[in-house]
Amino acid sequence: MASVISGKEVSAKVRAEVREECERLKEKGVTPGLAVIIVGDDPASRVYVNNKKKACAEVGFASEEYALPAETTQQELLALIDTLNKKPEINGILCQLPLPKHLDETAVIHAISPEKDVDAFHPSNVGKIMIGDYDFLPCTPAGVMELIHFAGIEVSGKNCVVIGRSNIVGKPMAMLLLHENGTVTICHSKTKDLKEICAGADILVAAVGRPKFVKADMVKEGAVVLDVGINRDENGKLCGDVDYEQVEPKASFITPVPGGVGPMTIAMLMKNTLKAAKLQNHIESV
Numbered sequence: 001m002a003s004v005i006s007g008k009e010v011s012a013k014v015r016a017e018v019r020e021e022c023e024r025l026k027e028k029g030v031t032p033g034l035a036v037i038i039v040g041d042d043p044a045s046r047v048y049v050n051n052k053k054k055a056c057a058e059v060g061f062a063s064e065e066y067a068l069p070a071e072t073t074q075q076e077l078l079a080l081i082d083t084l085n086k087k088p089e090i091n092g093i094l095c096q097l098p099l100p101k102h103l104d105e106t107a108v109i110h111a112i113s114p115e116k117d118v119d120a121f122h123p124s125n126v127g128k129i130m131i132g133d134y135d136f137l138p139c140t141p142a143g144v145m146e147l148i149h150f151a152g153i154e155v156s157g158k159n160c161v162v163i164g165r166s167n168i169v170g171k172p173m174a175m176l177l178l179h180e181n182g183t184v185t186i187c188h189s190k191t192k193d194l195k196e197i198c199a200g201a202d203i204l205v206a207a208v209g210r211p212k213f214v215k216a217d218m219v220k221e222g223a224v225v226l227d228v229g230i231n232r233d234e235n236g237k238l239c240g241d242v243d244y245e246q247v248e249p250k251a252s253f254i255t256p257v258p259g260g261v262g263p264m265t266i267a268m269l270m271k272n273t274l275k276a277a278k279l280q281n282h283i284e285s286v
Helices: 007-027 042-060 075-083 105-111 123-129 139-150 169-180 194-197 261-280
Strands: 031-038 062-069 092-095 159-165 183-187 203-206 224-227
Touching: 007 042, 007 261, 031 042, 031 075, 031 261, 042 062, 042 261, 062 075, 075 092, 075 105, 092 203, 092 261, 123 169, 139 169, 139 224, 159 169, 159 194, 169 194, 169 203, 169 224, 183 194
Parallel strands: 031 062, 031 092, 159 183, 159 203, 203 224
Antiparallel strands: none
């Protein structure tokens, strides 16, 4: 019977800490500001953007939303980013992905100033994560690490398996576990003996984007299982990449979906934006 790591509980704690620091920053005349860009009317993106605005209000940040029509050109989008890069009251810039197909996501990510890149997608921030000397971490992997720390799980010396190799989750997740002295294997669609590799993991992170992909026979008795996936099952119900009913009895710790890693992503975005405000205003601590 696994202990359930509640992302709702941990994210509330992180947001409360950010709110306290934000109040102290305001006493120094600094209000952290986040600009969120959304292009088109993707319903999932709209939900995410609304949640980010709500989180900003909760922790005391200023937030600006730029809702652009789906037919926005690359030039128009890059011009907006350039304006926001130069705007001193905006500390963080976030462009909600995915973008409409005619827009170049890579060019957009590169255009955001690394100092305001609170998603930590810019190549210079990615490089800093690689060498372990970073200002910002990608929000989802950072949220997973926060859950691991909250639960008191030791990473050092453990066999860690990450299923998924995306630039947003899989690769940075592996680096963060490596920085804490985990022995890390990244698995993907071309991995041979996937089941056996996963079954050897002390810490298993599922970020594959396939509903209930991880079954009980892929999980070692007593493993820590962290589920990054957000999918819909055959009945349209929200579920993760892990078959929770099957896996939960075998795991020592597990994250649920919903209410696990999901709430952490926005909490870590708030943490990154706070840090950006401090760095840009040359404030070491508050």
